[in-house]
Amino acid sequence: MSGMSNTPHVPMIPTGEKTSWNAIINSRIFDNINIDSNAILLDVLRDSTGMLGVKRGCDLGTCGCCAVLIDGVPKLSCLTLAAETKGKEITTVEGLADGSHLHPIQKTFSECGGSQCGFCTPGFLVVISALLNENNNPNDEEIKNAIEGNLCRCTGYQQIIESVHSAAAILNSNNSVEDNTAAKVDPHPGIDRIQE
Numbered sequence: 001m002s003g004m005s006n007t008p009h010v011p012m013i014p015t016g017e018k019t020s021w022n023a024i025i026n027s028r029i030f031d032n033i034n035i036d037s038n039a040i041l042l043d044v045l046r047d048s049t050g051m052l053g054v055k056r057g058c059d060l061g062t063c064g065c066c067a068v069l070i071d072g073v074p075k076l077s078c079l080t081l082a083a084e085t086k087g088k089e090i091t092t093v094e095g096l097a098d099g100s101h102l103h104p105i106q107k108t109f110s111e112c113g114g115s116q117c118g119f120c121t122p123g124f125l126v127v128i129s130a131l132l133n134e135n136n137n138p139n140d141e142e143i144k145n146a147i148e149g150n151l152c153r154c155t156g157y158q159q160i161i162e163s164v165h166s167a168a169a170i171l172n173s174n175n176s177v178e179d180n181t182a183a184k185v186d187p188h189p190g191i192d193r194i195q196e
Contacts, residue, residue: 021086025049026095035082042066042077045092053093053122057151064150067123068092074127076149093122096129104167105129114163116154124150128164136171138164 016038022031025045033048045051045068057065059078066077069091096103105128108114115121124147131138131146138146143164144157152160 019083021048021082023085023087024089025051026091037083039082040078041068041075041080041082041085041090044082045077045090051092051094055119055122057119057123061149062151063120064123064127064147065120067126067150069126069130072130072133074130091126091129093125096125103129104170105132105163108163108166108170109160112163112166113159114155120150120152120154124152124160128160128167131164132167132171137168 016036018034019037021033021035021044022029024030030049033044035044035048042054042056045054046056054068054077055065056078057063061076061079064076067074068077069075070080070085071088072091096106103125105125109121109125114124127147127150128143131143135142140161143161147157147160
């Protein structure tokens with residue numbers, strides 16, 4: 001082993017000093033979380049608060065998988081220092097539903113085929129929910145502008161746009177999304193059980 005250094009591994013990004021962090025995440029208070037002062041929000045959300053719906057995609061801010069709402073504004077958590085969000089209100093995909101009632105965009109993404117592999121879906125849902133909060137009847141161009149920072153490799157985007165229009169229709173009708181936990185009928189009606 002001659003010629004090899006006995007120097008311990010040095011990380012590319014040095015560990016920052018520890019600091020206390022707090023935020024309201026999905027209406028739940030997280031207080032006194034000990035984080036590195038240079039920790040990115042994505043890592044804090046996933047590793048310290050258990051918000052696993054926030055996805056790690058590119059780590060460069062080009063895919064949108066890690067999008068969250070910070071005080072109602074879409075932000076990429078992979079490019080946001082957690083320290084910048086101290087004391088703020090953060091919404092992840094887990095916080096879009098109202099109990100067992102899905103947000104309309106969650107329902108319509110499923111119905112319209114807006115989600116296929118699903119990896120990019122949390123980022124799209126969060127960004128689109130912010131759009132619908134500001135504009136409950138967006139046109140195609142407004143939808144495209146809102147999701148321009150989100151990358152999907154499966155759907156081709158048309159189903160996503162259709163999902164937004166369908167969600168807007170639900171919001172404008174003042175109907176709520178049905179309770180997903182309600183009892184369902186037999187998914188295979190007419191198929192008799194095997195009789196001996």
